[in-house]
Amino acid sequence: MFTERTSIGLDVHARSVAAAAIDSLTGEVVQGRLTPSYEHIRSWISSLPGPVAVAYEAGPTGFGLYRDLAAAGVRCEVVAPSKLQKPSGDRVKTDARDALHLARLLRLDEVISVAIPSVDQEAAREDCRGDLMRARHRLSKLLLRHGIVYYGGRAWTGAHDRWLRTEAAPQLILPATRMAFDADYDHVLTMQARRRRLDAAIEEMAAASEFTPIVRRMCCLRGVSTLTGFALAVEIGDWNRFTGNTIGSFVGLVPSEYSSGSSRVQGSITKTGNAHARRLLVEAAWHHRPRYHIGAVMRSRWEQAPAAARARGDEGNRRLHQRWVGFLERSKRPVIANVAIARELAGWCWSLAVMDC
Numbered sequence: 001m002f003t004e005r006t007s008i009g010l011d012v013h014a015r016s017v018a019a020a021a022i023d024s025l026t027g028e029v030v031q032g033r034l035t036p037s038y039e040h041i042r043s044w045i046s047s048l049p050g051p052v053a054v055a056y057e058a059g060p061t062g063f064g065l066y067r068d069l070a071a072a073g074v075r076c077e078v079v080a081p082s083k084l085q086k087p088s089g090d091r092v093k094t095d096a097r098d099a100l101h102l103a104r105l106l107r108l109d110e111v112i113s114v115a116i117p118s119v120d121q122e123a124a125r126e127d128c129r130g131d132l133m134r135a136r137h138r139l140s141k142l143l144l145r146h147g148i149v150y151y152g153g154r155a156w157t158g159a160h161d162r163w164l165r166t167e168a169a170p171q172l173i174l175p176a177t178r179m180a181f182d183a184d185y186d187h188v189l190t191m192q193a194r195r196r197r198l199d200a201a202i203e204e205m206a207a208a209s210e211f212t213p214i215v216r217r218m219c220c221l222r223g224v225s226t227l228t229g230f231a232l233a234v235e236i237g238d239w240n241r242f243t244g245n246t247i248g249s250f251v252g253l254v255p256s257e258y259s260s261g262s263s264r265v266q267g268s269i270t271k272t273g274n275a276h277a278r279r280l281l282v283e284a285a286w287h288h289r290p291r292y293h294i295g296a297v298m299r300s301r302w303e304q305a306p307a308a309a310r311a312r313g314d315e316g317n318r319r320l321h322q323r324w325v326g327f328l329e330r331s332k333r334p335v336i337a338n339v340a341i342a343r344e345l346a347g348w349c350w351s352l353a354v355m356d357c
Contacts, residue, residue: 002109004075006048009102010041010056011095012065017041018095020103021048031096036061038068045074055106057081057098058114066116079105082272083112115237132191139184143168146177199227206230214239217352219301220313222292222320223284224349232349235277239354244347251278253343269339278342281349285342288320289334309352316348 005025011018017034019041030048034040045052054069055077069076085105105111136156143149148168152159164185172178206215206226211233218229236242236250248254251274256267271278294314302310320341327337 002053002107004051004053006050006052007103007107008045008048008052008054009099009104009106010054010065011099011102012036012056012059012061013095014061016095018099019044020096020099021052022100022103022107023049024107025049029100031100038065041065042069042072042074045069051075053077053106055079055102055111057084057102063116077106077111077113078116079111080114085110115241129195132188132195135184135187135191139164139181139188142177142180142184146172148172202227202230214353216301216305217309217313217355218349220305220309220316220352221284221345221348222298222317223287223345228280228284231280232277233353235274235280236353239350242350244350247346247350248343250274251281251346253278253281253339253346281342281346282338285320285338285345288317288341288345289324289338290321292317292321309355312348312352312355316345316351320345320348 002024006021006023008019008021013036015036017036019032019034021030022028023030032044034044045054053075056065056079058078058080063078066076066078079102084101086101102111140155148171150160150163150168152163154160169178169181169185172181203226206212206229209230211230214233215226215229218224218232219226224232236247239247242250249270249272252270252272254270256270258265258267302313305313323341323344324337327340328334
């Protein structure tokens, strides 16, 4: 329930901030154009009748403004953009109108906030992964333009690296082309080394953090390594916000639907919510396709988890593999079946994360 006197909406951009405030007592509306300086924003807010509450949309500017206002004793809500209610007939979009719309929704208590990570949780490992993927893509397409293709199995393995150095590189005769290859190959090696350093640092953090018990329980599932479990724990934050059914919706793994009257039409998955968590779950789901076997790696993870989590993880591993077998027997396309497995895997991760043991 909204209890503050003034509701403030901010449309935050890199170089400007559109602000709108509504006084609940007088109905007066105050609008302004501010700089992204936190001090300027706090000064403008302090000129309004208090107490105040602020809302702005989650975006690339991050959570620095939220932390600054919270430290100053101002209630701030970082709103999920996909959950904002907007009139279907509204065809005019400006920063000032967006800020005023946010202020009105905040006053009506009709905003849905996102989970705010701590400073330590905002790691750069995913950015490094993207950089490495782009570097590899650039190198492989350079070779493809010259008709050089690798047929020796999976790419970016030890054998593929030897092929790049001993077979692919000598085929590039022109000096300029060879220079481009050397630069791209060096970039790939640099990104791989950077990722290894970040992985090692994240492993250390996961071993002694507030998420350690959750990570160790989730690692009882196949496909959920320490890095994957730690990333899911950080991205989801408070698992108690969800249930086994709603966690799939949060990560965008549920089918879209348009139903009216007696007709029911379902489409592809919504792909809303947390894209990073969705990618991790989809990648982890592929591990449940092969025959279930409790190997040395799985046993080492189980040794760090409570007995109840081990039993729950074993049950989930067997269930998810049987689901894979059922999909393959029905000749389901593997990519579609894997998304269904990923949705159910999200529920198993939730059950382990909220387990009280």
